[in-house]
Amino acid sequence: MNIVENFDLYAPRLVDKEEHFSAGHRACQGCGEALAIRLMCKALGKDTVIVNATGCMEVISTMYPTTAWNLPWIHVAFPNSASVGAGVEAGLKVLRRKGKIADRKVKTVCIGGDGGTFDIGLQALSGAMERGHDLLYVCFDNEAYMNTGIQRSGATPFGASTTTNPTGAASQGKNEWKKNIAEIIAAHNVPYIATACHSYPLDFMNKVKKAREVEGPSYIHCLTVCPTGWRTASEETIKLGRLAVETGVFPLYEIEEGKYRMTVKPDKLRSVEDYLKPQGRFRHLTPDSIQKIQDRVIMEYNKLLDKVENLHSWDELKG
Amino acid sequence: MKKEKKWPEDWQEVNPGCMVFRPGSAREYHTGSWRAQRPVYDNSRCIKCGVCYIFCPEGCISQDADGYFVADLDYCKGCGICAHECWPGAITMVEEG
Amino acid sequence: MSERIGMEIALAAAEAVALCRPDVIAAYPITPNTHVPEHLSDIVAEGRLDADFICVESEHSALSACCGASGAGARAFTATSSQGLLYMAEVVPIVSSMRLPVVMIIGNRALSGPINIWNDHSDIMSQRDAGWISMFAANGQEVVDMAVQSFKIAEHRDVMLPVNLNLDGFQLTHVVEPMMFPNQEEVDAFLPEYKPYAAVHPDNIVSMGTLALPEIFNECMKANDEVLKGSKKVILEVWKEWEEKFGRSYKPVESYRTEGAEVLLFAIGSMAETAEVAVDQLRDKGMKVGLLKLRLWRPFPFEELREAVKGAKVVAVLDRAVSFGGPGGPVFSEVRSALYDEKDRPMIISEIIGLGGRDVPVGDFVKIAEKAARVAKTGPEEEYEIFGVRGS
Numbered sequence: 001m002n003i004v005e006n007f008d009l010y011a012p013r014l015v016d017k018e019e020h021f022s023a024g025h026r027a028c029q030g031c032g033e034a035l036a037i038r039l040m041c042k043a044l045g046k047d048t049v050i051v052n053a054t055g056c057m058e059v060i061s062t063m064y065p066t067t068a069w070n071l072p073w074i075h076v077a078f079p080n081s082a083s084v085g086a087g088v089e090a091g092l093k094v095l096r097r098k099g100k101i102a103d104r105k106v107k108t109v110c111i112g113g114d115g116g117t118f119d120i121g122l123q124a125l126s127g128a129m130e131r132g133h134d135l136l137y138v139c140f141d142n143e144a145y146m147n148t149g150i151q152r153s154g155a156t157p158f159g160a161s162t163t164t165n166p167t168g169a170a171s172q173g174k175n176e177w178k179k180n181i182a183e184i185i186a187a188h189n190v191p192y193i194a195t196a197c198h199s200y201p202l203d204f205m206n207k208v209k210k211a212r213e214v215e216g217p218s219y220i221h222c223l224t225v226c227p228t229g230w231r232t233a234s235e236e237t238i239k240l241g242r243l244a245v246e247t248g249v250f251p252l253y254e255i256e257e258g259k260y261r262m263t264v265k266p267d268k269l270r271s272v273e274d275y276l277k278p279q280g281r282f283r284h285l286t287p288d289s290i291q292k293i294q295d296r297v298i299m300e301y302n303k304l305l306d307k308v309e310n311l312h313s314w315d316e317l318k319g
Numbered sequence: 320m321k322k323e324k325k326w327p328e329d330w331q332e333v334n335p336g337c338m339v340f341r342p343g344s345a346r347e348y349h350t351g352s353w354r355a356q357r358p359v360y361d362n363s364r365c366i367k368c369g370v371c372y373i374f375c376p377e378g379c380i381s382q383d384a385d386g387y388f389v390a391d392l393d394y395c396k397g398c399g400i401c402a403h404e405c406w407p408g409a410i411t412m413v414e415e416g
Numbered sequence: 417m418s419e420r421i422g423m424e425i426a427l428a429a430a431e432a433v434a435l436c437r438p439d440v441i442a443a444y445p446i447t448p449n450t451h452v453p454e455h456l457s458d459i460v461a462e463g464r465l466d467a468d469f470i471c472v473e474s475e476h477s478a479l480s481a482c483c484g485a486s487g488a489g490a491r492a493f494t495a496t497s498s499q500g501l502l503y504m505a506e507v508v509p510i511v512s513s514m515r516l517p518v519v520m521i522i523g524n525r526a527l528s529g530p531i532n533i534w535n536d537h538s539d540i541m542s543q544r545d546a547g548w549i550s551m552f553a554a555n556g557q558e559v560v561d562m563a564v565q566s567f568k569i570a571e572h573r574d575v576m577l578p579v580n581l582n583l584d585g586f587q588l589t590h591v592v593e594p595m596m597f598p599n600q601e602e603v604d605a606f607l608p609e610y611k612p613y614a615a616v617h618p619d620n621i622v623s624m625g626t627l628a629l630p631e632i633f634n635e636c637m638k639a640n641d642e643v644l645k646g647s648k649k650v651i652l653e654v655w656k657e658w659e660e661k662f663g664r665s666y667k668p669v670e671s672y673r674t675e676g677a678e679v680l681l682f683a684i685g686s687m688a689e690t691a692e693v694a695v696d697q698l699r700d701k702g703m704k705v706g707l708l709k710l711r712l713w714r715p716f717p718f719e720e721l722r723e724a725v726k727g728a729k730v731v732a733v734l735d736r737a738v739s740f741g742g743p744g745g746p747v748f749s750e751v752r753s754a755l756y757d758e759k760d761r762p763m764i765i766s767e768i769i770g771l772g773g774r775d776v777p778v779g780d781f782v783k784i785a786e787k788a789a790r791v792a793k794t795g796p797e798e799e800y801e802i803f804g805v806r807g808s
Binding site: 030031064067071233235237238 | 326328339353377396398402
Binding site: 329336338340 | 514515576613614621622624625631632634636638639643
């Protein structure tokens with residue numbers, strides 16, 4: 001049994017007790033995304049407006065006439081979390097400037113799943129990041145279009161079986177590698193980008209706090225385990241997130257003004273098989289495929305370490 | 320227009336734009352009825368670390384007067400994360416009768 | 417005091433919108449509407465308007481950003497045409513069902529394919545059922561006046577619905593006309609500061625855009641329908657106030673020389689002004705012909721229409737859009753449906769003109785009126801006609 005990855009074993013007790021995302025929401029048992037939202041809201045605090053794309057979280061949390069949100073919240077459609085957020089941010093900014101609302105900072109936070117971020121929502125996200133709005137975009141990545149029943153997305157990893165690229169005599173699941181969204185956002189010169197996972201709650205919450213303070217766009221990519229879609233046991237949600245990090249499949253790092261930094265660095269990477277074996281969506285993988293995945297994970301991890309070592313921050317590069 | 324309503328409402332009673340002005344009202348729905356198993360706490364082993372509290376997707380675990388953690392069974396869906404993560408092994412999942 | 421200025425109507429629309437002090441403008445360029453957002457960004461850049469102009473990366477994001485801004489309690493505006501309107505079409509019914517008072521100016525342009533940047537009404541006709549208040553302007557003065565009126569109507573507490581104002585692309589947007597502009601004090605007196613019913617802000621927590629189960633969805637639709645129908649009362653009040661303050665009157669269906677008319681032409685948008693010349697010519701020849709102009713499209717002006725056609729033998733509805741393989745022009749279908757149960761109803765024929773910016777000169781209106789007079793005696797010749805097509 002693994003002990004929590006950081007030394008602050010008793011730190012959970014110091015975390016803000018208030019639940020801005022209340023119980024009574026209709027997420028599945030063991031939903032990693034619901035947990036991640038709950039943690040994110042704790043880190044954000046009251047002065048936040050949440051802009052939500054259509055997806056699991058929007059559907060399970062706001063069935064009229066009830067809402068699980070103790071924060072102001074708006075949902076419009078699937079591809080436009082970032083553009084609605086841009087409007088909210090601009091509206092709040094102008095109203096504060098004209099003295100029509102209270103003179104204090106209220107952060108706009110856009111949330112969306114991997115569908116609403118990688119695929120259908122990519123245009124709006126790119127536009128909002130490029131325009132430099134003061135908003136935080138958090139992508140909750142459960143690696144498929146879970147709300148519509150586990151269809152393949154650009155975030156689905158190689159070899160995973162989903163309902164739109166299932167395994168069968170003629171197919172071995174998804175044949176393409178996962179899109180690296182953090183790098184796409186880094187190309188937009190966003191001052192703060194981070195990857196996170198709910199299994200490292202304090203790391204995640206610290207990143208959210210840091211992103212909240214940025215005056216400008218920021219992006220956090222949070223891996224969230226979906227027991228329903230990944231075909232895993234509901235109690236293993238946290239364990240699987242930890243394994244994703246420990247095997248190097250989903251490294252946790254920050255890009256702060258161009259400077260890469262690992263925030264959780266396993267001493268030695270575990271074999272990816274430890275991560276793939278408990279998941280029903282990878283059940284069909286042959287040893288060849290597993291090796292292919294292992295090779296690729298090592299390559300991507302080394303690529304990241306290379307960046308951590310060699311790339312400089314924007315300040316350092318000013319010359 | 321912004322007060323408690325009956326369900327399902329008449330068309331005249333629906334909030335404009337289906338807006339909801341009662342934050343946290345999801346608590347009216349007790350997801351505890353979904354459970355197939357329930358967490359049982361052995362306080363003799365509990366070290367009051369709060370790991371179960373931080374990892375509960377429902378956020379239904381809280382501290383009692385003595386500082387021990389307990390799950391609110393109105394909302395606990397019985398996912399088993401708390402039992403799985405509790406490293407002193409103070410929580411066991413027990414089948415609902 | 418109002419000032420009389422000659423300028424391009426699209427720029428005038430932007431000036432009128434700027435007078436209304438929008439807080440957030442999010443728009444994407446598309447011919448022939450581009451000058452509207454462009455000039456607004458000029459006004460903001462010159463420091464004449466304190467607003468945020470978001471250069472969104474698509475029309476879908478334009479209307480989405482307006483939703484966000486309006487949801488935050490700000491006064492939001494956007495403008496588009498044709499393909500842009502279709503690109504934001506996913507969000508169009510959401511704005512009205514969320515009761516966000518966004519104002520949109522549409523420079524009507526033909527829908528592709530084939531791609532055509534010139535004027536017709538197929539773009540707005542595709543959004544008939546979206547739950548917005550929808551109005552047509554026939555000349556520059558109406559654009560200026562109705563732009564200001566739109567904000568007041570949209571934000572009225574009994575309405576809280578988005579409004580789209582339609583003006584013909586190129587035929588109006590790129591035409592220079594003299595117009596009377598109200599000054600800033602007059603507009604401030606007419607249009608008070610926007611006080612939202614609800615706004616996403618931590619000081620008053622609300623969830624907007626929730627999910628409605630089948631148990632409640634029908635009630636939501638009924639509620640929205642009743643609000644849209646009831647908004648006519650507010651529209652008429654606003655028009656009455658405008659007439660008192662500025663001396664120009666507005667009606668849901670305007671009439672021109674309809675006294676004793678047996679043949680009526682029913683026009684929408686700027687074509688009505690050309691049709692007026694045709695009516696004058698025919699009246700000089702002794703024909704009992706008149707013209708009706710549609711101003712209020714949604715909510716549909718049932719009473720005013722039924723009143724306006726009394727006594728006529730035939731009404732030729734001049735659509736600028738066609739419903740392929742269907743009952744012909746969209747406005748024609750609705751006019752006919754509205755008059756079906758009337759005891760003494762005129763014959764109604766559908767003449768579709770000017771698609772894709774095709775010029776419709778006075779002579780064509782004369783021909784249509786003469787055809788209408790003929791079929792009033794002999795009976796209708798076809799379901800509908802796309803008028804002026806070579807080879808037919």
